[in-house]
Amino acid sequence: MRLSRYFLPVLKETPAEAQIVSHRLMLRAGMIKQASAGIYSWLPLGYKVLRRIEQIVHEEQQRAGHIPMLMPTLQSAELWKESGRYDAYGPEMLRIRDRQDRDMLYGPTNEEMITDIVRSHVNSYKDLPLTLYHIQWKFRDEMRPRFGVMRGREFLMKDGYNFDLDEAAARHAYNRHLVSYLRTYERMGLQAIPMRADSGPIGGEDTHEFLVLAETGESEVFYDSAVTDLTFGDREIDYDSVEQCQGILEEFTSKYARTDETHDEAVFAQVPEERRRTARGIEVGQIFYFGTKYSEPMGATVQGPDGKPVPLHMGSHGIGVSRLLGAIIEASHDDKGIIWPEGVTPFHAGIVNLKQGDAATDSACEGIYAELVKAGLDPLYDDRSERAGAKFATMDLIGLPWRITVGPRGLASGKVELTSRRTGESEEMAPEAAISRLREVYAGVA
Ligand code: 5CA
Numbered sequence: 001m002r003l004s005r006y007f008l009p010v011l012k013e014t015p016a017e018a019q020i021v022s023h024r025l026m027l028r029a030g031m032i033k034q035a036s037a038g039i040y041s042w043l044p045l046g047y048k049v050l051r052r053i054e055q056i057v058h059e060e061q062q063r064a065g066h067i068p069m070l071m072p073t074l075q076s077a078e079l080w081k082e083s084g085r086y087d088a089y090g091p092e093m094l095r096i097r098d099r100q101d102r103d104m105l106y107g108p109t110n111e112e113m114i115t116d117i118v119r120s121h122v123n124s125y126k127d128l129p130l131t132l133y134h135i136q137w138k139f140r141d142e143m144r145p146r147f148g149v150m151r152g153r154e155f156l157m158k159d160g161y162n163f164d165l166d167e168a169a170a171r172h173a174y175n176r177h178l179v180s181y182l183r184t185y186e187r188m189g190l191q192a193i194p195m196r197a198d199s200g201p202i203g204g205e206d207t208h209e210f211l212v213l214a215e216t217g218e219s220e221v222f223y224d225s226a227v228t229d230l231t232f233g234d235r236e237i238d239y240d241s242v243e244q245c246q247g248i249l250e251e252f253t254s255k256y257a258r259t260d261e262t263h264d265e266a267v268f269a270q271v272p273e274e275r276r277r278t279a280r281g282i283e284v285g286q287i288f289y290f291g292t293k294y295s296e297p298m299g300a301t302v303q304g305p306d307g308k309p310v311p312l313h314m315g316s317h318g319i320g321v322s323r324l325l326g327a328i329i330e331a332s333h334d335d336k337g338i339i340w341p342e343g344v345t346p347f348h349a350g351i352v353n354l355k356q357g358d359a360a361t362d363s364a365c366e367g368i369y370a371e372l373v374k375a376g377l378d379p380l381y382d383d384r385s386e387r388a389g390a391k392f393a394t395m396d397l398i399g400l401p402w403r404i405t406v407g408p409r410g411l412a413s414g415k416v417e418l419t420s421r422r423t424g425e426s427e428e429m430a431p432e433a434a435i436s437r438l439r440e441v442y443a444g445v446a
Helices: 021-028 044-063 077-083 111-121 167-187 225-229 242-253 321-331 359-374 388-398 408-412 431-443
Strands: 032-036 039-042 074-076 094-097 103-106 130-139 154-164 193-196 206-213 219-224 257-259 276-291 301-303 309-311 313-320 349-353 379-382 402-406 416-420 426-429
Touching: 021 032, 021 321, 039 044, 044 130, 044 154, 044 167, 044 321, 074 077, 077 103, 077 111, 111 130, 111 154, 111 313, 154 167, 154 321, 167 193, 167 206, 167 242, 167 276, 167 313, 193 219, 193 242, 206 219, 206 321, 219 225, 276 321, 313 321, 349 359, 349 388, 359 379, 359 402, 359 408, 359 431, 379 388, 402 408, 402 431, 408 416, 416 431, 426 431
Parallel strands: 193 257, 349 379, 349 402
Antiparallel strands: 032 039, 074 103, 094 103, 130 154, 154 313, 193 206, 206 276, 219 257, 219 276, 276 313, 301 309, 402 416, 416 426
């Protein structure tokens, strides 16, 4: 992409309505525009990151054996009356009446709809286990939408639902989700810690929230500092292995880590004092095991091996896809702007032309651009006739992890400059060397 042809409406002023840094930076970098309270348009740069995050979620879900599909945003109230949640959900649910006077709603989540699909088409224990998921917009009429995409009213969520014959199989599905989530967040450059939480309106006894530690987080959390030493890394996982998934769940959840809803001072007191931490966190996902809470009232049963009907054992598992943009920025920025982790960056590298219109410089930039594209990378070339300072400021604000700076002086000795946004370190090298360095960096990111 050439910046002269792109749509990147960066703001010079700091928007007054934004209270936290991620919201400010998303507005300043021209990523989003508020349409109404808690509802945003995703401008090209924001949309690009959203798509990259979605892509990682899809890849990791499918790696774990989960099946993608898509359900609508508008739902019929009938299903929610069957489960008993139509009345229970309260004013957070946006209720709509269509021209036939039918009660509809903009889905805040999809347990009912997926249970209806499965009860219509799954009849035998032989069709199990089954985990279906989608990435779809949700609406919750939050009392206080705030912090930009962090607490929106309309937001993008990945929600997945497992259907199993018995509790043991459903617990494996829960563990499998926990494992796949650890890997998902790490690919986005985030440490998200699973913490014991409360299940709220989704229901069930067992639930973990995944929290990214950040001062601006809305949740108060209590944990043993040893949990922050755990990393998932690039382990090979057999997602069908009950033992492996259980082992990883134990590794990541045996140390104390809870949100304020489940915090227990007496248990916390058993953690060595120097390791006790109280902090704030951003909830980027939550997994639930709730057994037959929806399948029983909705009559979702299968024929068991002995021919008798058995209610399905279920869980649901959510990732806050749009919220993740805010969480990543909260965790990764400096006073100049965003610092995207390589896994989610909107463009892999920026090319800054220091002397637009100078034939040799223009042609060197074009050459680097073409080579990066040939290498399967997605560069953003700042080909505007702006001062160098303005070009650097834009690149720093939008946070591309790598920048190649090309100017006549360097070119005279066959060199360009490669700069890391994270460390600020620059290195002079031949254009080919910069290109192969970026190829190497991104080969390790896939
Ligand atoms: N059905 C279950 C799991 S699929 C469910 O709805 N879970 S949830 O309520 O915990 O939502 C899943 C994730 O969506 C949350 O962890 C959070 O990251 C994100 N989320 C929830 N509410 C909002 C909101 N108002 N704005 C942005 N993201 C949100």
